[in-house]
Amino acid sequence: MKETSKKINILIIGAGEAGQLLLSNIIQDKDSALSVVGFIDDDLNKQDKKYDGCKVLGTLKDLKKVAKENGIKELLIAIPSERGNAIRKVVENSIGLGLVYKILPRKSEILLQDFSKNYLKHIRRVEPEDLLGGEIPKADQEEVAKFIKGRSILVTGAAGSIGSELSRQLSAYGPSKIVFYDWWENGMFELQNHILENYPQLDCEFIIGDIKDRKKISNVMKFFKPDSIFHAAAYKHVPLMESNSPEAVKNNIFGTKTVAELAVKHEVEKFVLISTDKAVNPTNIMGATKRAAEKMIHIIAESQDVTTFCAVRFGNVINSNGSAIPIFERQIESGGPVTVTHKEITRYFMTIPESVHLILKAWVMGKNNDLFVLDMGEPIRIYDFVRLLIAVRGYNPDEDISIKITGLRPGEKLFEEILVDDESTSSTKYNKIFRTKNYLNFDKLSFLNNLSLLAEMVKEEDFSPQDLKNMLKKMISTYVPKEEQIVCKQS
16 A cells, blocks of 8 residues: 555554454545555565555564665554563564554453454554453353352452452452442542443442451451452552551451451351462562461461362562552653663563453362462563563653663562472463462461461550561561571671
8 A cells, every 4th residue: 555645654563364354444444544554474474465455564573674664653463362472572673663553452351242343443552561461261251250140249459459350350240249348448439430330230339448347347248248258458569568567467467367267257158368479488578468368368278168268379460559560651751761670670460351360260260278379471571671661652762761770679579489489389270370289388386376476566566677577587487588688698
């Protein structure tokens, strides 16, 4: 197709069915401002072939050369079944050209609905989550939908990043009843507006309350009689919890203990603890309290036969409240610099919808005392990822937007781990979900004694931050505060 003065020259990445339909949509749209110069596709059998007059001009390795020669302004990525590494390769092979990146969304972005053949209306800008994560199979969605039918659900921390996505996905599957519980009024207000607008027939309740309020959470369970509880309520911001450690202990350990004990009392069928990779060999208060919560859930689980307890441990999720990526985006919008704590720091990342979907699958198959870890893919070097974020916003890294290295923060690791040293995993029937082995062997009596001492410390509020760390170290043998690691290395 020839360029006109009013048209924007574009390349379509992917000459498959989606790319061809997208081209057809553009041709049929007489008002379109887009002029398709050609396709880029890594399939060698498609090279030089034409589709509706548009030629496959090369592979991704040729992308930068083709884009420069043809005055390309935009890329339309038409590979809806691919995310993560495939999308990163597109950006990496065109970085520095100041292009606009657009994409066809995943089919699963609209749960259990068919993807319209009018692809053009679904095109949107590339977002950070497109650079990471994968597709959610429709068959998995249908299995979850079948399992949830007729069930009553309680979600604690329902207004948080994971909790709100859990709430949305659970609502989409149509449970008989769902109770949303959180202390965060503004977040609950936004969640309520979304749920009532999108699921007006859903039988649901929005309750403002604290998980540490034993009487209130007990009354909620007694009145609504949930079949399952998703415990997503937690304090999670690492540096903030380092300086507010008593609150992390009260909420993440004793708040969890309260909800778990009441689940048994009120004969809840299933309890799912949302945990984190920061619980593995923790170097910070937040991770140590989440590891303590895992151990405590294990002890409660084996002491009764009423409730099925399981936990799901995963890494960072994209665009969660307080995560680094929204901060990076704000810094890019402000013209930089973008701040990265260390050039070699790596993190596992997963999209919020994908991580929540895996939580739901773990819920479906979970047995008592299961601790699941999620396959988070390959760890991503944050410095490299920031360069891609700058590029997908149309800027050139280092030239338009600079990157500043600021140094590791208190309690921050260079890399995250999914398993502690003595843990191993076994596969499950689901891809990306693994069941841990050997994590149950610890001195439970000693843990419970120290838990009682910790409760007294927090109640009396007569202790130093170091006293609290020392107690957590007795309970979590793998917990080594960051400052102690530094001292050990220096000595």
